[in-house]
Every structure is written in structure tokens, then in C-alpha cells.
Amino acid sequence: MSVQTDTGRQATAAPTASAAPAIELRGISKAFGPVQANKDISISVAKGSIHGIIGENGAGKSTLMSILYGFYKADAGHILINGQEVHIADSQEAISAGIGMVFQHFKLVENFTVLENVILGAEDGGLLKPSLAKARKLLKQLSDEYELSVDPDALIEDLSVGHQQRVEILKALYRQADILILDEPTGVLTPAEADHLFRILKGLKEQGKTIILITHKLREIMEITDTVSVMRRGEMTATVKTHETSPEQLAELMVGRKVLLRVDKKPATPGKPVVEVENLRVIDEQGVERLKGISLEVREGEILGICGVAGNGQTELLEVLGGYVNGTGTVRMNGEEIDLSGKHSNGQTRRARGIAHVPEDRHDEGLILEFQAWENMVFGYHHAPEYQKNALLMDNAGIKAMTQASMDKFDVRPPNPKLEAKSFSGGNQQKIVLAREIERNPDLLLVGQPTRGVDIGAIEFIHQQIVALRDEGKAILLVSVELDEILSLSDRIVVMFDGQIMGERLPAETNEGELGLMMAGITDTNTNGEKAQ
């Protein structure tokens, strides 16, 4: 604990300091090698306000917050808390300066109770009992005050994601945080849980806490923040009052050009079924049943959207159809049954049957980050005869030429086939995967989270490509946790919960509220029951 932070704490108590902004950053710069992650960033966040920071992936939002939380040291610039300059060298000092952070990926001990997690690292002495008692009292008080109710004795692993997030917030409050930073907090929540979170945040704000919300979702910014800062390529391009701006303007500030926020598409003209799934079940390695008898079909020229909170079986549905995991049940592709668990059930044989797969996780599955773009462009299809020079060697020169053509067509930037996949931005990586899968002219395209971690500009392009493939009469199975994406792209929507199908809706006849309830497992009486089991 440094002297500076101590004075910072005293300033909090002093009434004269209340006019000073809770947090002020002046000229923060940070470079990682050649990459300038933050360039001369200055913001000022008023006490008791919610400030949004929005920007595309790689814009430097997380770096900035990591500097504030003491994970990185800024190359230049000053941090002021309540008008006092502080030097934050590690997270301990950030905590004593009154900063609390809720990470995108929670930092909780799974097999500890809520209470144990809350006091972890902030125990008052060698014995746990007094700390636990104190924490229990405080937790009770906080949960009454802010709708932050969590069972203090529950194990973390038994809690839903939304509750785990509350524990993270409680942890910060227990450490007497006055400034709360939340990094993409709604990524894993259902719409209802997100609404609840926003109520909590509003309650905290009323109590004088300052909140910084990092997100890439324009809707959340509009809904909850007082002021918003836009970041682009390491720079702060604008700070505006939220009620004086619009989503369109923010999107333009993020990307640097006008963006079409909705998908332009003609009504679908579905043909005969391409894939028919009956009673599909998947049991994972731990013996847990992840898919509990799914039946659906996707027809030519339509996009079937699967929505649900992450972890309710959508991943397994894609994986079993893509040949990644084994399952039981019946899957017919163009009328012919597919072997779901035999020795030859794998990605290669699926591709041979006309199934292409854009996996949810392009870093761990869709791409080999250390491989160059041309090597990735045949990944999974590397046995195809047209990529071989002779019986022994691959036609590397031919593959490079093909890659160049694909990169030009899909507007991959930079269009350099010899660049390693990890050097491309998220959107361009996704375009590489998409180009590979679409260019093989599949009958069925499985797409998981097509725009996760993809910048707005590329989202537009990716959506157009998917719709174009549909218009060619191909079947598309789309899985996404982004409700907006499901609603705007799909021709039919199926909601999954707990490995089962909760029901089917047409995008024009439903809304986020209804889908959100279904995603949470609540079936209303109108649901057509035969689909629900």
C-alpha cells in the first residue's frame, strides 16, 4: 500500500473533494512492442455516474482497464482518483484505492462457498471465523440494499452464471470499492439476468458508487450509461453524453465509417429438407447428457437460428453434426443417414457429405493460429485431390494461389497468404474460416457465433455472405448467443435450454422478451408442446 493511495482514501472521506471526478485519466499511453494499445487517453468520470467505454475488439479498452487495475504499467500519463494522483503498481493497490473489477471470466474458486470466495485475500487474520461472520453480515445487508441476493453457503460450482457474477460484485463491494469496473458483463447472461444486473448497477449508482462499463453492445450503452467514451485503434475518439447520441452515431465513431446495423435480406424460399435430425443425443466425457433428444430439420434456402444461453447444448449440437463428438439418434443428410458414432464419424467424412462447419471457437478449432493463412485455407480439406501435387506432396503453390483468390473475394485484410493466422484481426480470421467453408460449396453450413469478437464493419460483411449462401439455396444452421443476430438473420428460430428444444418461433412473430423467457427455461402455455420435448 503506497502513500499516494492512502491520501486518495482520505480524500474520499473529505467533503471538499466531492466535486473532483471519481476517476480521471490524463494522457495514458501504453505500447506492447510495436503495437500502440493506448495512445494519449484522457477521460474523466464523475462520481456517482455510469460511464460506458465502447469500442471494437482490440481497440484498447481492456488494456486501459488493466492499467487502471495495476496489471500493466502505463508508459506515460497520470491517474487521479478523487482528484489525487495515484500510482497503481498492482491489484492490491488498486483495491486500496477503492477500485473493484469484475472480469469477463470470473476469478472464483469453484469448490469454495460464496462466503469463502468473498473473503478470499481479504481475511482479517489467521482465523477465518471472525472474517466469515463479518462477511455474512455485510452480505445480508448488501443483498437487501441492491437486489444482490446470493446464498452465502452455496458452492460456486452450483451457482448459475448470473449468480456467480453477483459474487464477483459482492467481492468488490466487500473490499469497499467505490469505483466498479465491469468488463463485458452481459456476454454470458440471459436477457433477464442482464436486466437484473442493470438494476443492481443503477442501485449502486444511487448509493454514490461510480461504475465503468466496458462493452461492445450499443444497446447496453444506450440503456444504462450516463456518458460514453468511444475507443478506436488505441485512441479515444469521442466522449459524449449518452442521451445526446444514437446507436448509429456510436457505431460510426467505433468503426470510422457509416455502418448498416440491420441485415438486408429477401424473404426465404425454402425447398426440400437438407438435414433431418431425430432424437439426437450427446453424452459428454463426464457422462453428462448434453443433448437430450433434439429433433429438427433445415431446408434448402433457409437459415435456422438456434438461440440460447451459452452452455445449453448448442455447442454440442454443432459438434455432433460437424463430426467432432459422437452421438446417438438419427441424422439424415439429403435423405441418407449419417454414421454418428462409428469409426469413420469425424470431420473428414462429414465434409465429404457436404457439411461445412464454422466452429464457435475459431482460435482453438477453426484455425491453427501458428499456421499461415494458406495452410489454414485448406484445413480440414487438406486431403482433397485438387490440393495434391502428386501421391506424396501437397500442392503448396496451388493452395497459395487459391488462398490469394479467396482472400480477395472475402476482403480479408491484409490479403497476404503467408501471414500467420494469429496476425489477423478477429474479423479477418473469421473471414478466412468462412471463406474456406463457403468456397467448398457445401449443402449445409453449420455456423457457430459467426461474429463473436468480430468488429462491426466485418459483421456486416459476414452477415451478407451467410445470406448470400442461403439465397443460393443452401441450408444454414446458425448458433449464436447474440439475440440481435438470431433475430435479424434467421428465417426460423429454435430456442434451446438444458439440451432440449423449448420451442420454435418465426422472427417476425416474436421478440427478445419472449425468446429471453424461453432461453431461461420458462415455457408459457402458448408454446407448441410437441416441439418442446
Added chain:
Amino acid sequence: MNKMPKWADAVLIPLISILLAFFFSGLVIWAIGKDPVVAIKTMVQGAFGSTSGISYTLYYATNFIFTGLAVAVAYHARLFNIGGEGQAMLGGLGVTLVCLAIPWPHWTLALPAAMIGGALFGAGWAFIPAWLQAKRGSHIVITTIMFNYIGAALLGYLLTKVLKVKGSMLTESARFPEGAHLPNFSEIFAPIGINFSPNAPANMAFFVALLCTFAFWILIWKTRLGYEIRAYGQSETAAKYAGIAPARIVIIAMLISGALAGLMAINNVMGEAERLIDNAVEGAGFIGIAVALMGRNHPIGILLASILFGFLYQGGAELSFWESIPRELVVVIQALVIMFTGALDNMVRMPLEKLFVALNRKKEA
């Protein structure tokens, strides 16, 4: 271009690392009261100053090329094959059985046969750990290490009980027939007027090692199998997504690795000793790990690193012979080279990267 140029990564960093290692070696030599300059001169003179020295250096290098390639093939599939030592021992057994099987009429027939024997036995010894890893999840590092000991015990048993010549006191096999004698450098280069000492050990196997280096390059970067091995090595989940069977890659990569280690026996057993002796591998299997590490698992790097370690072996032997510098100190020098080129790689890389970034900025400005 905002990164380090390729040549700096491939040449400059290892070079600086080696110079640092030599600098600290010099300090150690100076600390025990010897003259570092004389020592380095003795080493260079001993390793490269005569045809005999060169022959020894390349003989050692040949061993390291085989074991280095063996480690590298496995490493491209992210398998850490520590068992090169045992696989090379078993390769020696395979070569011996082939060479002693019939009175070979000429080495051109004996060599291919011995190569098959050595490769098969080496691969066979790697197969068991590979199978256990692929099907049972037993960690390959543990199993290959254990198989080194089992291999040593097995060979000890065979040499004392089975292969030993009756009536002899020596724990070694019978001498190979004349027809299995591989031409050494003196016999190879005499026709073109270069005179190597007839007793020096470098032989035909060196050229086989060069061929294997080239074949390694083709395999890893030009074939489907190499593509799949690298893909699996970089990301098992991605390999699974692409439909590459993990178990198959683990087993194939380890078989190739074991075969390469086993091939080493055509150098030390067939080319040099011309009989199977106890502890014929002399730690070359472990040096292969350092060689692969230093050579960045690239064939050219492995070739150069092998020659460096050949130099350290041969020069080190000369050092202890002429300068009464203890053998242990030679091991210290080798260890320093391994430490600086392998473990402390980032120590040189980081400042150099920063330097290049700064230089590039200046150029842009």
C-alpha cells in the same frame, strides 16, 4: 514490417547466445586458473584443425543429427520424446542382428538392410510409449524416460548372456563381417585427393544423416502427413475439428521419431565400433534434445547445432587431453551452451526485438 527480420531470429539470436555461452565458459576457465584464449584455441584446433579432428567432429555430429531429428519430429506433434537414448540403443541391437545374420558380400547391401533393422527396432521401442500415450493417456515423457532404463537393462542382459562371444571377457557382440564395413572418410575421400586419417571414425552414415535431414524437411513441410503432424502439435482441438485422428498422429510421429533415433546405430555401431558394445550411445539421445531445441526443430538448425555439439564433444576431449582441464569442465561448457541457447533464449530475444522495433520506428519517422 514491424517485427524482427527472419534472419535475426534464425541467425543473430543463436549466434549471440553462443557467444555469451563462450564468454561465461571463458570466465569459468579463467577462474580455475587456466587461460581461456589458449583453451578456445585448443578446442578449435582439436575439432577443425586436422582431418582427424574434423572426422571426429562430424562423427559426433552424425549421431546428434539423427537424435536431434528424432526429437524434432516428435516435437512437431508436441510430443516430448526423451527416449532417444533407449531407442538408439535398441536401434544398435537391430543393426547388430542384421549385420551378424549373414556374411554380407558388400556394404551397399548391408547398409540398407542395417538401416531397416535399426529403424524398426528404434521405432518398435518408441511404439509402446506412443501406444500408451495415444490410448491410455500415459505421459510420454515419463514412459520414454523409463524405457531408456529398460532398454539399457535389456541390452546389458543380451550383451552378457546372449550376444557375447563365447570365451571372451568383453561384454560385446562378435565383430561384424568384412562385408558390413562402411567406408570411412579416408576411404571415401582418398580417390579425390583428400587424405583423412584411416583411424578416424566419420563414415558413410554422415551422408545418410544428411539425406534424412532433407527427407525430414520434405516430410514436415511438404506432405499431408507433416501437415497433420504440425496441425496436431499446434492445436489438438483444431485437429479434432478437422477430422485428424489424434491417436493416429501420436503413434505415427513417435514411430518416425524412434526410427530416426534407431538409425543412429548405423553410425556408432556399424560405422565405428563394428560390433555392439555396452553404452554405445554415450548420451547422444539426450544431446539430441538440446540439438533440436537449439535448432528450433528445423532441419538446417539441427544440422548446424549438431556440428556445434560435435565440436564441443571433440574440442572438449582435446581440451581435457592437452590442457589438463578436467572433463567435468567440458560438461560445464556444454551445459552453458544449452542454457544460453535454449533456456535463456528470451534474454537475448527481448532486447533485440525492442532494438529492431526502435530501428524501424526511426526509419519510418
